[in-house]
Amino acid sequence: MTYEEIFILGWNLNLLMFLTNLALAIRTMNQKSREQLLQENEVLSELKAEFDFYYPYRKYETLVTYLIPFTAFFRMSYRIFEMLSFFSKNKGTTLIDYMIYKYRNDIQLAKNKIK
Numbered sequence: 001m002t003y004e005e006i007f008i009l010g011w012n013l014n015l016l017m018f019l020t021n022l023a024l025a026i027r028t029m030n031q032k033s034r035e036q037l038l039q040e041n042e043v044l045s046e047l048k049a050e051f052d053f054y055y056p057y058r059k060y061e062t063l064v065t066y067l068i069p070f071t072a073f074f075r076m077s078y079r080i081f082e083m084l085s086f087f088s089k090n091k092g093t094t095l096i097d098y099m100i101y102k103y104r105n106d107i108q109l110a111k112n113k114i115k
Helices: 003-030 034-054 058-067 071-089 095-114
Strands: none
Touching (some): 003 058
């Protein structure tokens, strides 16, 4: 394989993970009512604002991971594995529960680093 073929394979895998992530988000949104989505959005917006305070460059980091071959694939594969482990350990939870847990956990890690 040439370097060009390796890069193209890596970008294709990144695209696969992007589409998987998008499909998961759309599927989750379709299972909820508008009122439920608005309530969940309020909670997540508050957590996201606090998260952005501690990690101001996270948007750029995410963008770069999709541009570098294989990076988003490995990062998202790890997140999906982590999510499935969360669901198997905590029966009856949803994707929103995982997102709240993840935001709170990352915020707490940032607060601990500051101390």
